[in-house]
Amino acid sequence: GAVVSQHPSRVICKSGTSVKIECRSLDFQATTMFWYRQFPKQSLMLMATSNEGSKATYEQGVEKDKFLINHASLTLSTLTVTSAHPEDSSFYICSATPAGGRVLTDTQYFGPGTRLTVL
Amino acid sequence: SQKIEQNSEALNIQEGKTATLTCNYTNYSPAYLQWYRQDPGRGPVFLLLIRENEKEKRKERLKVTFDTTLKQSLFHITASQPADSATYLCALDIYNQGGKLIFGQGTELSVKP
Numbered sequence: 506g507a508v509v510s511q512h513p514s515r516v517i518c519k520s521g522t523s524v525k526i527e528c529r530s531l532d533f534q535a536t537t538m539f540w541y542r543q544f545p546k547q548s549l550m551l552m553a554t555s556n557e558g559s560k561a562t563y564e565q566g567v568e569k570d571k572f573l574i575n576h577a578s579l580t581l582s583t584l585t586v587t588s589a590h591p592e593d594s595s596f597y598i599c600s601a602t603p604a605g606g607r608v609l610t611d612t613q614y615f616g617p618g619t620r621l622t623v624l
Numbered sequence: 625s626q627k628i629e630q631n632s633e634a635l636n637i638q639e640g641k642t643a644t645l646t647c648n649y650t651n652y653s654p655a656y657l658q659w660y661r662q663d664p665g666r667g668p669v670f671l672l673l674i675r676e677n678e679k680e681k682r683k684e685r686l687k688v689t690f691d692t693t694l695k696q697s698l699f700h701i702t703a704s705q706p707a708d709s710a711t712y713l714c715a716l717d718i719y720n721q722g723g724k725l726i727f728g729q730g731t732e733l734s735v736k737p
């Protein structure tokens with residue numbers, strides 16, 4: 506159990522376009538979902554925390570108008586990178602914290618990541 | 625300032641030996657400390673969680689210790705195998721932060737046959 510999927514796994518887009526990344530918890534309900542970005546050889550940097558039905562909480566330095574997060578249900582969160590530029594190229598990873606049940610509630614379960622390349 | 629640091633250099637060991645990875649932190653009061661494995665181009669995979677009132681946790685060939693006085697966690701892989709080669713991340717779960725995790729930069733482990 507505790508599987509998190511992301512779609513797409515990789516995307517290449519032109520500068521100025523918007524890209525939407527989906528994060529789904531497949532076999533559990535997630536009270537909270539997190540979005541991270543990771544540059545090569547660096548650690549995961551938290552971008553925002555999202556709870557179902559409420560506005561996301563962004564980390565300092567992350568532009569909320571550029572990285573739009575929608576947490577529509579207990580199993581789906583989306584990240585939209587608006588007007589993407591080459592410096593937005595990165596590995597974007599989501600994670601989900603279970604609402605309860607047989608999986609550990611203190612643990613974040615991560616998706617496989619989305620590689621974004623902006624030309 | 626707040627910091628979380630792992631062995632910065634890659635760790636190379638021989639198959640069958642025990643790998644020991646270090647995670648040190650300053651100016652944090654974590655409720656839990658977690659260890660994850662990350663393979664290239666993939667998301668992290670949860671391995672172990674240890675609470676602040678626990679000294680040691682084991683799972684198969686993995687062992688984690690947590691010393692809140694030293695502000696350090698050690699992660700051991702016994703009888704290491706080439707398949708254990710990956711980057712290992714420690715992460716702190718801080719009290720009253722809504723479950724946010726603060727990650728170290730990771731240690732790359734390479735197990736040679």
